[in-house]
Amino acid sequence: MNKKLYMVSLGPGDVELLTLKALNAFKECDVICVPTKSEDKSFTKSITHTIVSEALSILGVEKKILPVYSPMRFNPQDWEDEADVVIEACSANEKVCFVTLGDAGIYSSIYYLLDIIKVKKRSLYDDSEVIAGVTSFSAASAEVKKALCLGDEALTIKPINPRGEVKTTxxxxxxxxxxxxxxxxxxxxxxxxxxxxxxxxxxxxxxxxxxxxxxxxxxxxxxx
Ligand SMILES: C[S@@+](CC[C@H](N)C(=O)[O-])C[C@H]1O[C@@H](n2cnc3c(N)ncnc32)[C@H](O)[C@@H]1O
Known part of the structure; x- marks a missing residue:
């Protein structure tokens, strides 16, 4: 079987800011794992679910949606549980998407999940692909027509409420x-x-x- 786990960046909220790679992953996959903060696993408050639904309707396809309870408590056990749901989905299906807002490289839990998947199921980690997306701040800059950096300027991205030492990339x-x-x-x-x-x-x-x-x-x- 040709297994694939796509970690798909959804952009900041406008479905038109999804990439072609993201749309192709949705077309190709059997199931889309969508995080939700609701304990009952409903999507009433989920921006990610809205973007995915809009994208599927534009593509004219229907896909299984699997809710993944993501309470955003910054708790390692929650990431373990989320990774288990994704691993299970990948055992039952050939191609699986997991979605995240903005770009996956910016404050997204997907790298916590991938670290766990790497330990628990190395072959699935090797079969995974991260799809880049538009960040919230790239979109914000475009909205107000103001550059994030020009000439010799630098750009800083900082957590407003850090839990400890702030390390820098x-x-x-x-x-x-x-x-x-x-x-x-x-x-x-x-x-x-x-x-x-x-x-x-x-x-x-x-x-x-x-x-x-x-x-x-x-x-x-x-x-x-
Ligand atoms: C967990 S971080 C995810 C960042 C995301 N991965 C990105 O690439 O922008 C969530 C924060 O991103 C910012 N953010 C994400 N989407 C946004 C939007 N549509 N409007 C304003 N801020 C947004 C807010 O500061 C929010 O607290």
Missing amino acids: EILMRPKIGMDTKSLGEGDFYTFENMYLKDAKITPSRIEKVKRYMTLFINFAKRD
């Missing part, structure tokens, strides 16, 4: 061709070159010398 863009990257420092670096283009390359470290302008570095926050 740094995204470094617009390098000079030929530059030595030592000055960028040390850390959990990845280098992304020509993403989705010819000669695309992802290196799980900081490359020494920049070869092309279409290069960005991410120095990920140190996590245990």
Whole structure:
């Protein structure tokens, strides 16, 4: 069987901000796991359910919807329970989507779930794919026609109510061709070159010398 688990970013709320990749995953899958904060697993207050329903109606397809109770208490046991629902859905179906608001890389629980799935069912982790989406702040910037960063400005994203020490992920863009990257420092670096283009390359470290302008570095926050 050709198993697949899609972790689908839904964008900030407007169905038109879904990506083609997200729509294709919905078309292809057997079941869509939709998180809900309601204990009775209803979707009365669920923005994610509204976006998924609108997308399915645009596609003209019907899919099984599986509610996943997600109380958003930041409790590891809740993530374990959610991961178990997803693992179970993947055992019973060939292709499964799990959805999250905005972009999956920004304050989404999907990486807690993927960490658990990696330990409990490695093959499913290997068969998973994260589909990127439009963040709430990219959409907000577009709504008011104001750039998030221009020229030499930097961009900061911060949790308003941190539970402890705030660690930082740094995204470094617009390098000079030929530059030595030592000055960028040390850390959990990845280098992304020509993403989705010819000669695309992802290196799980900081490359020494920049070869092309279409290069960005991410120095990920140190996590245990
Ligand atoms: C758990 S985070 C998820 C962020 C999301 N993954 C993203 O890419 O924007 C939830 C926070 O994102 C922001 N947010 C998400 N969607 C929003 C929207 N449609 N309007 C305003 N803020 C939004 C709010 O600050 C909210 O408290």
